[in-house]
Amino acid sequence: MTAPARNQKSRFARRITQSSEKNFGMFAKAYGKPGDLIHLELGKPLEDTPNHIKQAAIQALWDGKVHYSDLKGIPELRNAIATKLRTDNNLDFTADEIIVTNGLTQASFAAFMALLDEGDEAILLEPFYPQHIGKIELAGARVVTAPLDAGDGFSIRRELIEPKITDRTRMIVLINPCNPTGRVYRREELQAVADLAIEHDLIVVADEVYEQIVFDGAQHISIASLPGMRERTITMFAFTKAYAMDGWRLGWIAADASFIGPLMKITTNEVTHVNTFIQYGAVAALTGPAGELHRMVEGDRRRRDLVVQRLNQMPGVVCDLPQGTIYAFANISDTGLKSQDLASQLMEREGVVVEAGGFYGEAGDSHIRVCFGAESEARLSEAMNRMQRFLNSRP
Secondary structure (H helix, E strand, O other): OOOOOOOOOOOOOOOHHHHOOOOOHHHHHHHHOOOOOEEEEOOOOOOOOOOHHHHHHHHHHHHHOOOOOOOOOOOOHHHHHHHHHHHOOOOOOHHHEEEEEEEEHHHHHHHHHHOOOOOOEEEEEOOOOHHHHHHHHHHOEEEEEEEOHHOOOOOOOOHHHHHHOOOOEEEEEEEEEOOOOOOOHHHHHHHHHHHHHHOOOEEEEOOOOOOOOOOOOOOOOOHHHHHOOHHOOOOEOOOOOOOHHHHHHHHHEEHHHHHHHHHHHHHHHHHHOOOOOHHHHHHHHOOOOOHHHHHHHHHHHHHHHHHHHHOOOOOOOOOOOOEEEEEEEEEEHOOOOOOOHHHHHHHHHOOEEEEEEEEEEEOOOOEEEEEEEOOOHHHHHHHHHHHHHHHHHHO
């Protein structure tokens, strides 16, 4: 007698079946597409990892640094991070209050899993970074968005966030400098978030992966450095962007000692610890010459200026200079096109891939995100030529 067929869907956990599919936006639509596509949708660095960083990892490999190591990360790296945080971020954390992670992706997953229960709510400022949504939902929590105003430069204002706070709210997620808008938040904007967190007893999870890519004298401020915020902030960083180490998958968490045990319960169950020998490359990144970092950021600034200047010459497009990150967030409302329509048509007709602003929430739908950090100036110029041709050809 044949056994009855099982309902296959019932074999998967609710955290899988009842959470959003991970969405890669225009990257998924462009992947594998034939032709000479210029990819300005994916936030990857143009540069190769600097040689002194690679050499340090190679040397560690030859030196036999190939075995299990400290579950929080090798002490040399955590000490270097602690020094960097004191010097650059006005944050006083000991090496024992730092966990080295597989990029900021694992850091954020650990934070959400350690702090969110089923039924909790996490507030994302909109336009948001969509890859945080799936992790929040996997933890069983619900995402609540607080739309910021494009007409106000996507500034943080208390009155836009406070109405979203309920008795289920557990945290506010902050991205500074902000992907996708390119904003570097002023101290008074961060203070508004801090005041809400303190008054409503909330945690702030701060994604600061772009902290070193800032322009024109903009100052990145870690919200954990504000009074009363050290003990209620989990701050996450990565080597990904500024050091051109995206494929290395290296980041870290800095948090008060009270958070470290719960966070490590997630990280050690997930991966035990980060690959040992590549951590020595990260030590070299933090302790080696700063010239390469400054050179790469200066290259980003030149590419930013090129792209923003060209965008502002196109019909129906207005683009402010981003203060940080590797993205221009251009307002295309006067083109009469929705962001997804413009992005799709631009890819199909001209082979230029940009991200639709609606990917980052309704507050971004009148915009497109253009990554100026991923291609050479020559390729960026060609992309802008194609985009201008596309917009000029419209009635």
